[in-house]
Structure formats: C-alpha cells, structure tokens
Amino acid sequence: MSNLLERLSVLELRLLLIGLAAIVIAGLAFGLLVPRAKAMIAAQDAVDVLEAASQDDSQLAQILAEEVRTLEHLRRRLYGDMANLPVRQVEAYIIGRLQEVSWASDVELVSVEPSAGQQVQVFQELLFNVELVGTYHDLYQWLWDVRNELGYVVVKEYSLTRQDDIDDEPALSARLSLASYRTIQ
Numbered sequence: 001m002s003n004l005l006e007r008l009s010v011l012e013l014r015l016l017l018i019g020l021a022a023i024v025i026a027g028l029a030f031g032l033l034v035p036r037a038k039a040m041i042a043a044q045d046a047v048d049v050l051e052a053a054s055q056d057d058s059q060l061a062q063i064l065a066e067e068v069r070t071l072e073h074l075r076r077r078l079y080g081d082m083a084n085l086p087v088r089q090v091e092a093y094i095i096g097r098l099q100e101v102s103w104a105s106d107v108e109l110v111s112v113e114p115s116a117g118q119q120v121q122v123f124q125e126l127l128f129n130v131e132l133v134g135t136y137h138d139l140y141q142w143l144w145d146v147r148n149e150l151g152y153v154v155v156k157e158y159s160l161t162r163q164d165d166i167d168d169e170p171a172l173s174a175r176l177s178l179a180s181y182r183t184i185q
Contacts, residue, residue, distance in 0.1 A: 094128060094150065094180060101149055105142040107134035110173075123181040127156075132174040133163060139174050146178075154179045 008016070053060040085093055091114045102109035110131040117125025132139060139160070146153065156177040163171035 101145045128178040
C-alpha cells in the first residue's frame with residue numbers, strides 16, 4: 001500500500017480523494033433523497049385523488065368510506081375481538097381467552113399475572129406473566145392456539161422446565177411473558 005502511495009503524484013492523490021469524496025456524497029444524497037422523494041410522490045398522489053374526488057361528492061364519499069373500512073380492518077388486525085373493549089376490560093378478556101385455549105389444549109393454566117409494561121411510541125404495553133403445565137405437544141398446541149385466537153398478543157419471553165422424570169411424555173412447566181399493545185388515548 002505504501003509503494004502505491006509513493007508512486008502516486010500529489011495531483012493524482014488529490015484527484016483520487018476528491019473522487020472518493022464525490023462517491024460518498026452521492027451515495028449519502030441518494031440514500032437520503034430517494035425515501036423523501038417517494039414519500040412526497042405518494043403524498044402528491046393522495047392529494048390528486050382527493051382533489052379529483054372533491055369535484056364529485058359521491059366519489060368523495062366512496063373514497064372516504066373505503067378509507068374508513070381500511071382503518072377498521074387495520075384496527076381489527078391490531079386488536080382482534082377486543083377492538084371495541086374499554087381498556088379496563090382488556091385484561092379480563094385476554095385472561096378469559098387464555099383459559100379457554102388452555103382447556104382446549106389440555107394444558108393447566110397455573111397463573112396469569114397482568115402488569116403494565118412500557119410505552120412504545122404511541123402504544124401502551126400490557127404484560128401477562130403466564131405459568132402453564134403440560135406435555136411438550138400440549139404446550140406447543142397451546143402456543144399455536146393462542147397465536148390463532150389472540151394473534152395480536154406477542155410472546156416476549158419463554159422458558160421451559162421439566163416437572164417429572166417420565167421419559168416418554170414428561171410434564172413441563174412453561175413460564176412466558178405475553179404482551180398486548182393498545183394505543184394511548
């Protein structure tokens with residue numbers, strides 16, 4: 001490397017550094033400007049659609065109704081069946097659903113301890129520390145059923161410990177932390 005630098009003249013070295021600086025600046029500019037340009041184009045498209053729709057009241061009502069349906073669909077995906085429940089009833093709802101899933105999966109729901117989690121951007125985290133006892137297959141089925149029934153609940157932590165010495169289907173104790181998120185009102 002030092003031999004290469006000794007063979008380059010000062011002018012060539014300066015041109016090389018200027019070229020590298022130009023490439024870095026172009027890369028940074030491209031990385032910063034392209035997302036902004038895409039966002040601006042999307043915003044302009046939305047403005048164009050609304051301006052065109054404002055000429056025709058029925059078209060505007062149709063577009064607004066479609067946006068309301070889209071928002072309701074997203075709200076259902078985020079909150080599931082508890083979308084319209086008051087915050088105070090969310091804990092009872094989730095605990096009840098966890099008990100139903102436990103009965104269906106042949107898993108003993110030993111305890112559920114709700115607690116307040118941290119604030120994540122515009123969401124408040126609700127934590128549920130759950131303790132279960134069952135076989136590996138039953139616990140796996142329980143997790144699968146929770147995913148299907150309460151898809152908006154996230155497993156944050158999970159641990160398994162063996163409860164007995166049976167080799168075929170040992171009883172396992174599972175401790176997990178589930179998180180649900182609600183928008184801050």
